[in-house]
Amino acid sequence: MTEHTRTPEGLSSKPRIRPAETGDTRPLSVSARLGRLQFHHSGKFRVLQVADIQDGPKVAKDTIRLIEASLDAVRPDLVVFTGNQIAGYDPAFAETFRKRRWSAPADAADTASDVSDTAVTAAAVSGTAATDTSDTAVTATDATADVSDTTASTASDTEAATVAAAAHERTRESVRGAIAQFLAPLIERRVPFAVTYGNHDFQCGLSNDELDAIYREFPGCVNPMPGVEADVLSAHSLLPDQVVYPHAAGTFALPVADEAHKRTVLGIVVLDSGDYAHGGGFAAPADDALAFLARVPAMIGARSALFQHMPLPEYYDLLTPVTATTPYAMQGYRDHAAQYYVLDEAKVRPGGYLGEGISCPDASREFAVLRGDDAAIRAVTDAADAAGVIDDDDAVDTRAGMFPYIGVATGHDHRNWFVGELDGVLLAATPTCGFGSYGPAPAKRATRLIEFDIRHPHEPRTQLLEFGELVGKPSSKKAYTYALNAKPPQDGEGDDLLRRPTLWGQIKGLFA
Incomplete structure (x- = not known):
């Protein structure tokens, strides 16, 4: 992802906000106007990444303002929410909160089924006790007591299930x-969106499948029903001519056509990157999800850009180990906790910022899969096949002629923003856009624009759309910072992709 310097000093660097003209009822998204994801006649295709809203039932007003301003400035073809939209630990969800996925309370339907089975057993016991006249009086009395206890237990279980x-x-x-609040700007402007999940969404007590079903209720959602074959989205998605390759809730792929709609030149892939690991830390993506990643490039026939919540362990390769006393150094996470780091300026584009240690799985095969490594692909497909999730023969066939991925954009670490390259794969970290949880100073909370150009569709440019530049002063003091490293963030990474330079700006640039 190419990045350049900002507008010269003396000229406004605030991106243009371009609301729709009066009477213009067309979708803000050009792809929505076309009915499919497609490069414009201008040669551009734009994706807006929204990371870590992470709020409860009442979404912060400034979060909504940032989303609105980003949409009007960018006019994206597609918005991708990369996880932790919902702060599942919010007190409002205390009744159904689950700290880890495997510690989830029993589903209400399962509880009701168990209650029904108990009731049948109680009835059988009651019938047996009533008809067995040959038993002694003591036995009959004991049986009656057992029935009474079982009936009371059944009533208690039924009440618990109802509650x-x-x-x-x-x-x-x-x-x-909550979802309706932060989707309102997209629905009003008719912009399609894709959603994946992080490590806090499920903590509210709803599974990713349940969350997926809720998102699909809203117009513009392109998340498909989980399946194994390619499908075409409904008109409800705003992209009725769009093909989608489904896998699971929060994991699917979308091909993007050239401006003439003659061939696929790009893939947009969304991945559920997992949450917590048994024993502590964060888990790597599931083997079946990685096997799906391995098959996508051949299915689409073009290189793809990946969006997910969790950073990869290889993000640490974009950092330089330093001593703990080095200015602005940040301590690593888990396996890297004994070391302090700063950004490696030789690998990371100018304007990046490391505000906290990178939280990621201890190990993962994902990066090797993104690079098309045969051994890694074989390992994940064999594991998924052994689990009965995919057919190994199909997986091997679809690997033929696969293309590597362009790169991956993640969220999760609220105070980090940078873009680097490792072994030909772009690695982007995007800060939180939300004002309901920790993060950088309010002015630096941002969304990320990724712009693709048909002339070189696999060399995207990127820009952070910061609250301070797009919106201005926050309306409240709810946002708070965390893990400050005392280094003032720079003016910002990325091109100014939103403004056409003025004549004066062009003249001044000649003498800069």
């Missing part, structure tokens, strides 16, 4: 309300 189901529904409605 759990009601709590689950309250959470569902609260989550739906």
